[in-house]
Amino acid sequence: MSDHEYVPKSKFGKWFNDRLPLLSLASHLTDYPTPKNLNYWWTFGGILTFCLITQIVTGLTLAMHYIAHADLAFESVEHIMRDVNYGWLIRYIHSNGASMFFLAVYIHIFRSLFYGSYKSPREIIWIIGIIIYLLMMAAAFMGYVLPWGQMSFWGATVITNLFSAIPLVGVGIVEWLWGGYSVDNPTLTRFFTLHYLIPFLILGLVVLHIWALHVPGNNNPIGIDVKKPSKDTVPFHPYIVIKDAFALLMFMIIFAFFVFYSPNILGHADNYIEANPMVTPAHIVPEWYLLPFYAILRSVPDKLMGVIAMLSAILILAALPWLDTSKIRSAVFRPLYRQFYWILVVDVLILGYVGAMPAEGLYLLIARVATAYYFIHFLIILPVLGFKEKTIPLPLSITEPVLGGSPMASAIKKKESLN
Amino acid sequence: MKITFKTVYLVIFLLAGTFQVNTAEKIDLLKTDWSFKGLTGKFDRGSLQRGYQVYTEVCASCHSMKYVSYRNLAESGGPEFTEEQAKAIAASFEITDGPNSDGEMFIRPAKLSDKFVMPYENIKAAQAANGGAYPPDMSVLAKARSGGVDYIYSLLLGYEDAPTGVILDDGVYYNKYMYGNNIKMAEPLSDGLVEYSDGTIASKEQMAKDVTTFLMWAAEPHLESRHKMGFKAILYLIILTILVYFSMKKIWSRIESEV
Numbered sequence: 247m248s249d250h251e252y253v254p255k256s257k258f259g260k261w262f263n264d265r266l267p268l269l270s271l272a273s274h275l276t277d278y279p280t281p282k283n284l285n286y287w288w289t290f291g292g293i294l295t296f297c298l299i300t301q302i303v304t305g306l307t308l309a310m311h312y313i314a315h316a317d318l319a320f321e322s323v324e325h326i327m328r329d330v331n332y333g334w335l336i337r338y339i340h341s342n343g344a345s346m347f348f349l350a351v352y353i354h355i356f357r358s359l360f361y362g363s364y365k366s367p368r369e370i371i372w373i374i375g376i377i378i379y380l381l382m383m384a385a386a387f388m389g390y391v392l393p394w395g396q397m398s399f400w401g402a403t404v405i406t407n408l409f410s411a412i413p414l415v416g417v418g419i420v421e422w423l424w425g426g427y428s429v430d431n432p433t434l435t436r437f438f439t440l441h442y443l444i445p446f447l448i449l450g451l452v453v454l455h456i457w458a459l460h461v462p463g464n465n466n467p468i469g470i471d472v473k474k475p476s477k478d479t480v481p482f483h484p485y486i487v488i489k490d491a492f493a494l495l496m497f498m499i500i501f502a503f504f505v506f507y508s509p510n511i512l513g514h515a516d517n518y519i520e521a522n523p524m525v526t527p528a529h530i531v532p533e534w535y536l537l538p539f540y541a542i543l544r545s546v547p548d549k550l551m552g553v554i555a556m557l558s559a560i561l562i563l564a565a566l567p568w569l570d571t572s573k574i575r576s577a578v579f580r581p582l583y584r585q586f587y588w589i590l591v592v593d594v595l596i597l598g599y600v601g602a603m604p605a606e607g608l609y610l611l612i613a614r615v616a617t618a619y620y621f622i623h624f625l626i627i628l629p630v631l632g633f634k635e636k637t638i639p640l641p642l643s644i645t646e647p648v649l650g651g652s653p654m655a656s657a658i659k660k661k662e663s664l665n
Numbered sequence: 666m667k668i669t670f671k672t673v674y675l676v677i678f679l680l681a682g683t684f685q686v687n688t689a690e691k692i693d694l695l696k697t698d699w700s701f702k703g704l705t706g707k708f709d710r711g712s713l714q715r716g717y718q719v720y721t722e723v724c725a726s727c728h729s730m731k732y733v734s735y736r737n738l739a740e741s742g743g744p745e746f747t748e749e750q751a752k753a754i755a756a757s758f759e760i761t762d763g764p765n766s767d768g769e770m771f772i773r774p775a776k777l778s779d780k781f782v783m784p785y786e787n788i789k790a791a792q793a794a795n796g797g798a799y800p801p802d803m804s805v806l807a808k809a810r811s812g813g814v815d816y817i818y819s820l821l822l823g824y825e826d827a828p829t830g831v832i833l834d835d836g837v838y839y840n841k842y843m844y845g846n847n848i849k850m851a852e853p854l855s856d857g858l859v860e861y862s863d864g865t866i867a868s869k870e871q872m873a874k875d876v877t878t879f880l881m882w883a884a885e886p887h888l889e890s891r892h893k894m895g896f897k898a899i900l901y902l903i904i905l906t907i908l909v910y911f912s913m914k915k916i917w918s919r920i921e922s923e924v
C-alpha cells in the first residue's frame with residue numbers, strides 16, 4: 247500500500263526479494279497505513295488470529311495422545327487429563343479456547359454490524375468472514391463430539407438428524423454422514439478427520455480475509471474513506487501492533503481465568519459421562535455459542551422449515567451488504583439504525599437464552615417472536631431504513647474530530663464513548 | 666476504553682449467567698466450606714486420606730474408579746500417602762494378570778502402576794448385582810453432575826422418608842436431591858460407620874465431606890497445580906499488560922492522537 251517501492255538494503259536481500267518478494271510483503275505489513283482512530287473493538291481481528299493459532303497448536307498436541315475410537319476416546323481424554331505432562335492444561339486451553347474464539351468472533355461480527363464494515367468496497371472481506379464463521383461452527387461441533395461423552399454423542403445424533411428433514415434423500419444423507427445406521431465409530435473417525443482439516447481451511451481463508459482487507463484498508467469508527475497514507479493514518483507497526491498486543495493481553499487474562507479457575511463452567515456436566523446409546527440425557531443442549539441458532543431451529547414447528555430457518559439465519563448475513571441500503575457506514579451517524587442495532591443485540595441474546603431452555607410454553611413463544619424479529623431486522627428494517635433515515639452529517643476527515651477542531655468533535659466523542 | 670472492557674466483562678457475565686440458569690437445580694443444595702475452592706484453593710490432606718478410607722470401605726464395594734491408579738495416592742497434590750503406604754494399599758487388592766509363559770492367567774497382588782481394581786467384572790455384572798442400576802464409575806463423578814461437589818455432598822445427606830402419598834418400589838429410596846427423587850442406592854452413610862485413625866469423629870456430615878473431597882481430587886488430580894500455575898500466570902499477565910500499556914502510551918505520544 248505504501249507509496250514508495252521497498253528495496254532491500256543487502257545484496258542478498260535484493261537477490262532474494264527479486265525472486266520471492268517476501269521482504270516486500272513484510273515491509274507492506276509493517277507499513278500498512280491504518281486509520282488512527284480505530285477503537286478497541288478493532289483489536290479483535292488480532293485476537294482471533296491468536297485464538298486460531300492457539301487452537302491449532304493445542305489441537306496438534308492433543309491429537310498426539312487422543313485415540314479416535316468409540317471404545318477408547320473417552321479413556322484417552324482421561325489419559326490426557328491425568329497422565330500426559332500438562333495434558334490438563336493443553337486440553338483446558340483447547341476446550342475453553344473454542345468458547346473464547348466464539349466470544350471474540352461474535353464481538354468482531356457485531357463490531358462490523360455497528361460500523362458498517364461490510365459495505366462497499368468490503369463485501370468480499372465480509373463474505374469470506376461468514377464462510378470462516380460457518381467453518382468455525384462445523385469445527386466446534388465436531389470437536390465437541392470427540393471426547394465421546396453423553397452430550398457429544400447425543401449432540402451429534404440431534405444435529406446429524408437435521409439432514410433427514412431433506413425430502414427424498416434425507417435419510418440416505420444421514421446414513422452417509424454416520425457411515426452406518428446410527429452415530430458410532432465410523433462417525434467418530436470421520437469427525438476427527440474433518441475436525442483436523444477445517445482449522446487449516448480456516449487459516450487459508452484468514453489469509454484471504456486479510457488480503458482482501460489490505461486492498462481497501464480498514465474501515466474506521468467514523469466510517470468515512472481515508473487517504474492512505476496521510477495524517478489520518480498510522481503505520482501498522484508499531485502503533486497498531488502495540489495496541490493489539492495490549493488488548494490481546496487483556497483478553498488472555500480473561501481466558502486464563504476460565505482455563506485455571508473454572509475450566510468446566512462453559513461445558514456440560516453430562517459430557518463427563520461416557521457416551522451411552524441406550525440412555526438419552528434429560529436435556530440435549532448445544533454449546534452456548536450455537537444456542538441462538540438452536541432456538542431458531544426449534545421455534546419452527548415443521549422440521550424441514552426449521553432447518554431452513556436456521557440456515558437462512560446465518561446465510562442472510564452474506565446478503566447483508568445489499569440488504570443494508572444506507573450509504574452511511576458508521577452507526578455513529580445513523581441515529582435510528584443505532585437503536586435497531588441494539589435491539590438486534592438484545593434479540594440475539596434472548597435467542598441464546600431461550601435456546602438453553604426447554605422448547606415449551608412461554609420460552610417457545612419468546613423464541614418465535616425473537617426469531618421473527620431477527621428476520622424482520624434484516625429483511626425489512628435495514629432495506630427501508632436506508633431510504634427513510636435522516637443521518638447526521640459526516641466530518642471531512644478523521645483528523646477533524648480527533649484534534650477537536652470542529653464543533654462536531656465533542657458530540658462524536660461522546661457518542662463513541664457511549665458505544 | 667473503560668467502557669469497552671466493562672462491556673466485555675458484561676458479555677462474559679451474561680454468558681456465564683445463561684449457563685448457570687441452564688443448569689440450576691430446582692432445590693438449593695447444601696453448602697459446606699471446600700478448601701479447594703478459590704484462587705489458591707488446596708485440598709485438605711487429612712480430609713483426602715479420610716475420604717479415601719470412606720471410599721474404599723463404603724463406596725468401593727459397588728462403585729469402580731477405573732481411571733485412578735494406586736500410584737496416584739502417593740503423588741503430590743493428592744492424599745499424599747507415603748510410597749510404602751500406597752504400596753501396601755495396592756498389595757491388599759488382587760488382580761488378574763497374564764497370560765504367563767505357560768499361557769495361563771494368574772492372580773497377583775496389585776502394584777502401584779495398576780488402576781484401581783473394579784468391584785465387578787463389567788457393567789452387566791454390576792447391574793445384575795444392583796437391581797438393574799449401574800453404580801456409576803467414580804473417577805470423574807464430581808465433574809459429571811451439575812452442581813458438582815455440592816450436589817454429591819447434598820445427595821449423601823439427602824435421604825429422607827418418602828412424603829406421604831409417594832409409594833416407592835422395592836429397593837428404591839427417597840432422596841431430596843436426586844433427579845426425580847428416586848434412588849436405587851440405599852443410604853450409604855451413618856454416624857460412626859468408619860473409624861478414622863486420626864481421631865476425627867466420623868459423623869455423617871464429616872464422612873460426606875471427606876469422601877466428596879476425595880472424589881473431587883479423583884476427578885481433577887491436578888487441581889492444586891492448576892491453581893498454583895493459574896495464580897502465577899495471571900499475575901505475570903497483569904504485570905506484562907501494565908508494561909505494555911505504558912509502552913503503548915509512550916509510542917502513541919509520538920503522534921497527535923489518543924489511543
